[in-house]
Amino acid sequence: MIAGTVLALAGGVGGAKLADGLAALLGGRLGVIVNTGDDFEHMGLSVSPDLDTVMYTLAGIANPETGWGIAGESWAFLDQAARLGGPSWFRLGDRDLATHVLRTERLRRGERLSAITADLCRRLGIAAHVLPMSDDPVRTVVETAEGPLAFQEYFVRRRCEVPVTGFAFAGAAEARPTEEIAAALAAADLAAIVICPSNPFVSVDPILAVPGLRPALRRRGAPIVAVSPIIGGAAVKGPAAKMMRELRLDPSALTVAEHYAGFIDGMLIDEADGSLAPRLEARGLAVRIAPTLMKTQDDRRAVARQALALARAVAARRQVP
Amino acid sequence: MIAGTVLALAGGVGGAKLADGLAALLGGRLGVIVNTGDDFEHMGLSVSPDLDTVMYTLAGIANPETGWGIAGESWAFLDQAARLGGPSWFRLGDRDLATHVLRTERLRRGERLSAITADLCRRLGIAAHVLPMSDDPVRTVVETAEGPLAFQEYFVRRRCEVPVTGFAFAGAAEARPTEEIAAALAAADLAAIVICPSNPFVSVDPILAVPGLRPALRRRGAPIVAVSPIIGGAAVKGPAAKMMRELRLDPSALTVAEHYAGFIDGMLIDEADGSLAPRLEARGLAVRIAPTLMKTQDDRRAVARQALALARAVAARRQVP
Numbered sequence: 001m002i003a004g005t006v007l008a009l010a011g012g013v014g015g016a017k018l019a020d021g022l023a024a025l026l027g028g029r030l031g032v033i034v035n036t037g038d039d040f041e042h043m044g045l046s047v048s049p050d051l052d053t054v055m056y057t058l059a060g061i062a063n064p065e066t067g068w069g070i071a072g073e074s075w076a077f078l079d080q081a082a083r084l085g086g087p088s089w090f091r092l093g094d095r096d097l098a099t100h101v102l103r104t105e106r107l108r109r110g111e112r113l114s115a116i117t118a119d120l121c122r123r124l125g126i127a128a129h130v131l132p133m134s135d136d137p138v139r140t141v142v143e144t145a146e147g148p149l150a151f152q153e154y155f156v157r158r159r160c161e162v163p164v165t166g167f168a169f170a171g172a173a174e175a176r177p178t179e180e181i182a183a184a185l186a187a188a189d190l191a192a193i194v195i196c197p198s199n200p201f202v203s204v205d206p207i208l209a210v211p212g213l214r215p216a217l218r219r220r221g222a223p224i225v226a227v228s229p230i231i232g233g234a235a236v237k238g239p240a241a242k243m244m245r246e247l248r249l250d251p252s253a254l255t256v257a258e259h260y261a262g263f264i265d266g267m268l269i270d271e272a273d274g275s276l277a278p279r280l281e282a283r284g285l286a287v288r289i290a291p292t293l294m295k296t297q298d299d300r301r302a303v304a305r306q307a308l309a310l311a312r313a314v315a316a317r318r319q320v321p
Numbered sequence: 322m323i324a325g326t327v328l329a330l331a332g333g334v335g336g337a338k339l340a341d342g343l344a345a346l347l348g349g350r351l352g353v354i355v356n357t358g359d360d361f362e363h364m365g366l367s368v369s370p371d372l373d374t375v376m377y378t379l380a381g382i383a384n385p386e387t388g389w390g391i392a393g394e395s396w397a398f399l400d401q402a403a404r405l406g407g408p409s410w411f412r413l414g415d416r417d418l419a420t421h422v423l424r425t426e427r428l429r430r431g432e433r434l435s436a437i438t439a440d441l442c443r444r445l446g447i448a449a450h451v452l453p454m455s456d457d458p459v460r461t462v463v464e465t466a467e468g469p470l471a472f473q474e475y476f477v478r479r480r481c482e483v484p485v486t487g488f489a490f491a492g493a494a495e496a497r498p499t500e501e502i503a504a505a506l507a508a509a510d511l512a513a514i515v516i517c518p519s520n521p522f523v524s525v526d527p528i529l530a531v532p533g534l535r536p537a538l539r540r541r542g543a544p545i546v547a548v549s550p551i552i553g554g555a556a557v558k559g560p561a562a563k564m565m566r567e568l569r570l571d572p573s574a575l576t577v578a579e580h581y582a583g584f585i586d587g588m589l590i591d592e593a594d595g596s597l598a599p600r601l602e603a604r605g606l607a608v609r610i611a612p613t614l615m616k617t618q619d620d621r622r623a624v625a626r627q628a629l630a631l632a633r634a635v636a637a638r639r640q641v642p
Contacts, residue, residue, distance in 0.1 A: 043422050043423065043426050044422065044425055044426030044429055045422065070401075073397075074395060074397045074415065076394075076395045076397070076414075076415035076416045077398065077415045077416065077418050077419050077422075078419075079416070080391075080415075080416040080417075080418075080419035080420075081419035081422065081423060083419075083444060083445075084419055084420065084423050084441055084444050084445070085423070085440065085441075085444050086419065086422075086423050093397075094395065094397035094398045094401075094415040094418075095397045095398065095400070095401040096401075097398050097401075097418065097422075098398050098399075098401035098402035098404075098405055098407065099401075099405065101364050101365065101366065101398075101402065101407075101418075101422075102364065102402060102405050102406070102407050104365055105364050105365030108365055119406065120405055120406075123404060123405050123406050124404075124405070
């Protein structure tokens with residue numbers, strides 16, 4: 001374990017799992033900065049898929065089969081909406097819809113996304129602090145041979161089938177970090193910053209694109225460690241490895257390390273990738289090798305412990321004269 | 322039966338039942354002008370309770386127990402919304418919600434309520450024309466000893482318990498009749514106008530408060546007949562009789578006739594009220610006596626036939642030299 005507070009950076013399913021493991025160890029000492037670049041307006045509702053995945057996962061109500069949405073969800077709304085000519089490509093469940101309707105109303109009334117999220121988390125009994133990366137809209141755009149696609153168009157509607165050529169984060173230049181994130185960063189006892197095993201391009205990069213956030217995290221001096229989302233050349237879930245191939249990058253933990261070069265101090269890699277350790281260490285990174293697949297609740301806590309142990313090791317190494 | 326087209330004026334449950342009976346006889350030859358004075362914004366959604374009751378009833382999907390909402394409805398959204406701190410006093414079902422979400426989005430995009438309603442009705446397989454009384458917002462205000470109450474506050478939240486002293490229709494002075502209603506009124510073969518057995522104060526009066534609509538209906542020359550919502554001194558459903566008592570009026574078909582004086586040509590009253598016929602006729606009204614309680618689908622058609630027969634009798638009487 002670790003003394004002090006911890007900040008995690010997370011996107012969707014994989015990130016939410018590690019955040020859940022960290023929350024089980026740290027409770028209210030954990031803050032999770034969550035990607036909002038995949039937020040979008042759907043049927044007039046403000047939908048924040050990554051924020052909701054993190055929230056539902058930390059609340060223990062996430063659907064274990066899909067990783068997104070709520071366990072035991074029903075679909076009466078979507079059935080009827082389709083009958084009335086509404087879109088059905090994005091699956092809005094009946095319970096999930098309560099989040100979107102209430103959030104949309106509160107945003108329209110002028111409340112900040114961070115404040116709404118904090119209130120929803122409180123009502124769901126979440127002790128950890130779920131922190132949207134910004135209260136200002138940032139929209140991830142996936143650049144493809146067919147032209148730019150809004151993230152959910154690419155991710156859900158097109159099922160990541162279109163080869164990517166790059167990414168842009170519309171609105172990022174004008175987005176401001178939030179007072180909640182500033183307060184978490186200012187905590188005197190901040191002990192570690194953990195980049196969850198989320199997609200580097202579309203989950204973590206949007207967070208780091210918020211002006212001032214990346215340097216502020218780096219400047220803070222707490223060890224920054226990443227958990228590789230790539231295991232044995234493949235992503236556990238989602239298109240990270242496929243994107244790397246399309247960008248002519250080798251899908252491996254090395255590419256992830258390269259991507260975060262100059263930002264992270266250490267990396268937790270899976271046992272399957274143990275042979276990569278020397279090359280990561282040659283890049284100046286502290287490395288820890290452990291099982292990183294998270295199938296069970298115990299796995300989540302175990303990987304969280306490993307990530308925190310790595311952060312402690314980085315801190316200890318710094319103290320050696 | 323009747324040749325030509327028919328216009329009905331309707332509010333909620335009782336009005337919807339007669340509209341359904343008329344629709345069974347007339348199909349696309351029926352237009353139903355529906356009260357929108359009870360529309361309101363709830364959880365950021367535009368809800369039109371009377372419009373939806375008429376729409377669901379004509380589509381054959383209305384909940385037969387409540388008279389409002391959709392048959393076989395589920396409540397997962399409402400449960401979760403309550404858990405997240407949302408209001409639960411107004412019962413938004415999962416399927417019903419599809420109407421509100423889609424309508425709200427389309428209104429925000431600038432579509433007219435009439436056009437949206439026509440499209441929803443088409444998708445629900447409704448042949449009759451469901452015509453909101455206006456595309457402009459009119460809000461029924463119930464005046465009480467406690468001060469003015471928004472209609473749904475009075476009707477749902479306070480369960481009609483507060484004694485009424487009067488009614489106002491906010492926005493009515495600025496509301497315009499719609500092009501759809503103007504077209505229905507201009508039909509060369511308009512044969513009858515039927516005031517459904519809806520609450521005169523809060524279902525029919527808001528419709529007649531739309532500037533120009535009442536004189537246009539009257540000027541049109543088609544027989545105007547009302548079906549009394551009061552049977553044997555009581556309202557079949559809703560607060561009409563209670564309101565009459567609170568306003569120091571006798572709850573009876575006579576009071577209904579008094580209320581519509583100068584506007585209607587005839588009145589269909591229940592067998593229970595047969596003794597009132599001479600006094601109604603003394604007021605110059607054509608009167609028809611028949612069972613008017615609508616328990617079954619057959620009842621709806623039977624009452625519709627009686628209302629149309631009364632309209633035919635009014636027309637025939639006029640042709641007598």
